[in-house]
Amino acid sequence: MINLRNKKWLLLLGAVLLITIGCEGPDGKDGADGKDGADGADGLAGADGADGNVTCLVCHNNETLAQTQYEFAVSQHSSGDIAVSYAGGRSYCNRCHSHEGFVNFTNEYTPANVSNPSPWKCATCHNIHTTFEKEDYALRTTDAPALFDSGYNFLLKGVSQIHSPVQTIDVQGNSNLCANCHQSRRAEPNTASPGETFTITSTHYGPHHGAQANVLAGVGFAEIDGSYDYPTAESSTHLTGVSCVGCHMGEYEKGTGGHSFEPSVANCTDCHTGITDFDWNNVQTETQALLDELRDLLLDKGILEQEVEEKYEVDPETGDIVKVLTTGGYHPVKGTYDMALVQAFFNWVGLEEDRSQGVHNPAYFKALLNNSIEAVEAL
Secondary structure, rough: OOOHHHHHHHHHHHHHHHHHHHHHHOOOOOOOOOOOOOOOOOHHHHHHHHHHHHHHHHHHHHHHHHHHHHHHHHOOHHOOOHHHHHOOOOOHHHHHHHHHHHHHHHHHOOOOOOOOOOOOOHHHHHHOOOOOHHHHHOOOOOOOOEEOEEEEEEEEOOOOOOOOOOOEOOOOOOOOHHHOOOOOOOOOHHHHHOOOOOEEEOOOOOOOOOOOOHHHHHOOOOOOOOOOOOOOOHHHHHHOOOHHHHHHHOOOOEEEEHOOOOHHHHHHHHOOOOOOOOOOOHHHHHHHHHHHHHHHHHHHOOOOOEEEEEEEEEOOOOOOOEEEEEEEEEOOOOOEEEEEEEEHHHHHHHHHHOOOOOOOOHHHHHHHHHHHHHHHHHH
């Protein structure tokens, strides 16, 4: 017989053997490798993901953000006066005159008043990241925008189109964001209402302020017949070359470039060697002379007048209160005119408010102004 003490030892030895055999047995064969991840639709292996710490911090660091905010603070886009004071809350104006309106416009746009409009800010233009690099700028849109000045006035996303097909304007890449607002609001007179005469019903008539995209692309103004041929849109060097961003958002220096949006002469030297100002080959001098000549002809014809305001001031020498006349800007006189005269006015005010004095598209400026002058002189 096995005594109780020996039985306990046998049980303990068996337990140790079971544990040893279960944990220390021979290695089994390796399992089969797992399947590779699926390749992209083009059959190529997917690229490695970007290092978030590297790409995000290109923009999202204290130094870059502070510098960008400083540049933007000195720009007209941040002032708020232009954006909000008059048109920022109005349904058909706020798309370009307030932050809320532009965000609404770049989404599914439905015209609506804004009760508390605010000026432009970083989030007005920047939203969705694409490449996650600094050059991406996370812009809300870079699609070629619809032209408002070619008979398609106020084409709205999500709203039935007035005409079809929709004509667009492409000023290249990121510059297309600018073209959404920097274009004519109205079609030129003979496109809007063909005929021998045209009736101006508002002292605000014209392409609206800042039709730079039209000038750059060479479209949308009144191409009156005359001695000068009109260049094709494709011939505009500033459209196919540097465009809006290239000239206005180069390296920031002394109040120009970057997010100040002020053009810098330094950005022009790659194409115009030795340039020291924007009056390259006297383009601004000659253009301004033509603008002034056409303005004076329009004043003589009575379609244009200058604003005159009466003010009362204290004469510093006598202390008497005296009436002082001050002059301001120009606006059209309401009435019915010969079509060519209204077209000439449309060209003058649009090119004057382009404010580049010919730089944006010298050949287009020259043809429009000279042919407009000829047409007015012939009336």
